[in-house]
Amino acid sequence: MTAFATLRRAGVLATALVALASGVLATGPARAEAPEVHISKGYGILYLPMIVMEHEKLLEKQAKAAGLGDVKVGWLELDGGNVINDAMISGNLDIAAIGVPGFLTLWAKVKGNAKLEVSGLAGLSATSLYLNTNNPSIKSLKDFTAKDKIALPGIKTSLSAVVLQMAVAKEFGDDNYAKLDPMTVGLPHPEAYTSLVSGKTEVNSHLGSPPYSFMELENPQVHRVMNSVDVLGNISLDLVYAPKRFIDANPKLTAAFLAALEEADRLIADEPARAATIYVQSAKAKLSAEEVERMIKDPDTKFSTTPNGVMQFANFMGRVGSIKTRPASWQDLFIANVHSLPGS
Structure with a gap:
């Protein structure tokens, strides 16, 4: 129950x-x-x-x-x-x-x-929020570079943005919690999904929720880097x-x-x-x-x-x-x- x-x-x-x-x-x-x-x-x-x-x-x-x-x-x-x-x-x-x-x-x-x-x-x-990417070189948070762009509904204060910061803090320490913030761009989930699966925009990653996170993984060019539940719990x-x-x-x-x-x-x-x-x-x-x-x-x-x-x-x-x-x-x-x- x-x-x-x-x-x-x-x-x-x-x-x-x-x-x-x-x-x-x-x-x-x-x-x-x-x-x-x-x-x-x-x-x-x-x-x-x-x-x-x-x-x-x-x-x-x-x-x-x-x-x-x-x-x-x-x-x-x-x-x-x-x-x-x-x-x-x-x-x-x-x-x-x-x-x-x-x-x-x-x-x-x-x-x-x-x-x-x-x-x-x-x-x-x-x-669960999934951080998905179409960049085959990215296997963990450590692999993101200035060339990568991570779509979020809103930068810095949205749910996805802060979950990313918490994950980064866990990986690199609280002093570096904003390490990936410069790579984030604000996009509603539907637009982020379209950008990621098309592979035709600068956006190559997306921290999103179902159904978009699940739908993205149906594309063979997209893989998951992180599950928020592994970082925060449920x-x-x-x-x-x-x-x-x-x-x-x-x-x-x-x-x-x-x-x-x-x-x-x-x-x-x-x-x-x-x-x-x-x-x-x-x-x-x-x-x-x-x-x-x-x-x-x-x-x-x-x-x-x-x-x-x-x-x-x-x-x-x-x-x-x-x-x-x-x-x-x-x-x-x-x-x-x-x-x-x-x-x-």
Whole structure:
């Protein structure tokens, strides 16, 4: 039984959501909450719970069940921590799915600014990131040269960028964590995949997630240099977050979002074939549902609201100076109604 299933049976998160709703009712008269919410998702299997939520209209369902009526949900597809955070700061997003490093960058930057502060809502997903290359001379991180170009969704602060830095630090020491940064270029995963398999651009490597990482290896000219799980373990790579002022103004809608996320995770766990079909239909991927289902069932791929290993990123980024403010614990980063989960 997975940790998620155990928690679901125990009703830990459900109890927290009920407590949150009760607290809202007890503190004063009901307030009108937002009739519309704007949410972002990204590319790939890591965002499957958000893709399922959108396709099945789970937030609309949970919002109505919470007495909020017909809430309009708008979805944006964004890739790269910098892009997502810019959209959040500009007010174009209410809730975002993002790589853990991108969230930590913004959290540390705006902490103490009441107008801009953000909080994590829940964990989202874990999987393996593959560093793939079409350069036959590259067998390890030591083999990259200034002539090589590594595609990432965003340089320096994206999930892939920080995972690469952590791998480099493990190989060459913390003082050299940015050794490969000059070789990185910002490209969304679909474009990076196309560049790598075509072999016609300066991009000869890509640190990406499924399905793109799996699809790349189908090309006989491409091979894998590194698996992120070998470096970090199987920890949460993506999470969902929102501005604190949105959370404070919309407690019932926030609870409805978490309930919808839990429902999406249950669908993926109980009906992986259906989840795979939803992914193929929604992502317009050139994959069969059977291929996606195999990726969903990969031992390294997990979907859970429990934030797992977030402090591993925070401690590294604080240690090398990527963030100036380091959280004391993972709970400092997330809203109170997930604090009872066995996070780390």
